[in-house]
Amino acid sequence: MVFNDMSAKEEFLTIIPLQGKTHGEDIYEVFFNFVINYKLPIYKLVCITTDGAPAMTERKNGFVALCRANEDFPSFFSFHCIIHQRVMCSKVLNTKKIIGIATKILNSIRACSLQRRLFKLQLEDIESAEHTDLVHHTDVWWLSIERFQELLPEVTAFLDERGDDTQMLKNEKWLTDLAFWTDITIHLNTINLKLQLGEKYY
Template sequence: MRRAGHFALQLDEMTDVSGEAQLLAFVRYKDESDINEHVLFCKALPGKTTGEEIFQVIDSFFKEHDIEWTYCTHICTDGAAAMSGGVKGLLGQVKKVNTEIKWLHCIIHREALASKRVSPELSAVLDDAVKVINFIHSRPLNRRLFQTLCQESGTEHEQLLLHTDVRWLSRGKTLLRLYELHNEVYVFLKEHQHSLAVVFEDAEWVARLAYLADVFSKLNELNLSLQGKESHILNMYDKVKGFTKKLELWRQQQVKPQLPFGPLSDPRPKLAP
C-alpha cells in the first residue's frame, strides 16, 4: 500500500454484539495496473465516539505502519456529525493534516436515509406492522403459540422477523415475512382479541402492507447490488439511476385497488423485475 502512493479510505463506526464501539476501515489503492481494496483494520474505540477519538485511532495506526496522511486523497463515511463535522468531526481533524483531502457521503447510507421517508398513510401501516410483530415475537409464549399455529397450517415459515432500524435490510425482510404469514397473523390476533386484528380485515391496509413489502424488497436488492468488490461510482450511479426509472414506471402502473378481495386473499400488486 505504501508503494502504491495515493489511497482512499471508507470508514464506518458501529456497535458489536457485546455493545463495544468499533471502527472499521476499508482501503482502496492502485497496485500497478489494478485497483486493490480490502479491510485495513477494525479497532475498538476506547472512549466516546467523537471525531477527535476516531481520528486518534486512525492516526495511531498510520504512524505505527509509517503511512502518510498526505497520500490519503478521499474519505467516505456516513453523514454523522462525528464523521462529517468540519470543526470537531473527523473531517475537521483530517483537514488539519491534509487540507486537500476530499470527503464523500456513502451512497448506500444516503439511499437508506431517503428510503425512510414514506407517506403518512404508509408510515401508519409500518407502525402497525411493527406493533403486531412485537406482540407476537417479543413474548416467548406468543411466539410458541404462533409457531404451533403455523405448523398446523403447513406454512413455509413458522416465525415472524423482528424489525430493527440499526440494520437497514431488516425492514424489507420483516414486512415480506409478515405479509407471507398475514393469514396466520390475522387468526392469531383474532384468537387473542388483539385490537390490531381489525387492520387485517381492511383490504386497503393489507394492500399497503403488500406494497411496502415489495418496495422494500426491491430496495434491499438495490442496496446489496451497490456493495461488493470492485464497485465504483460509475456502476453505482447507473444502478441508482435505473432504479429511479423503475420507481417512476411502477408509479405510473399503480392503480388504486377497487377492494374486491377479502382480508385473507392476496391483493399484492406485482412489480416488474
C-alpha cells in the same frame, strides 16, 4: 482507484484500532497519523464514506469536518455508506406507520411464549404455510417485515381470534404501503449482501 481507461480497482488498505475514546477528534488524529506515517498521497483523495455516527458526521468536531478543515486535504465528497441501509432509507421514506404497526404486532406475538406457541400451532394446522414462525424484528435486516407480509393472512386470522382490532391490517392503502416497503427492503438486503461479498450489483 479509477484509471485512465475508466477501469476501477478497490483494495483493502488497513484496519486502524482506536484506543480509549472514539470521538471525532480521536478518529481524525489516528487516521491522519496513519496518512503521515505511510506517506499516503492525500491530495488525491476524492471521497470519504462513513456511517451516520455523530463522531463521523458532526458539523464542527466530526471526522469529516476535521478533514475538511485541514488544508492538506483537497476538496472532497462525503457520502453515507449504503450498507447502513436503515438510516439511508428512513430519511426519504416515511416508514413509522408501517414498521411501527408491524413491530407492535410482532412483539405482541413473539414476546409472550404462550402467544407464540399458539401462533406456531395455527401455522402447523395450515399445510400450505411456508413458514413455521415469525422472525424477531431487526433494525439491520428487516427480515421480520418480509416474513410478516408473507404471513399476514395468518397473522390477521390469529389476531381476529384473539379479539384484537385488525382494521388497519385490512386497509387497502396500508396493505399497499406494506407491500411496497417489503419489496424495497428485499432489494436493499440483496444489495447489502452483494456489497459485503464484493459482488457486482445492478
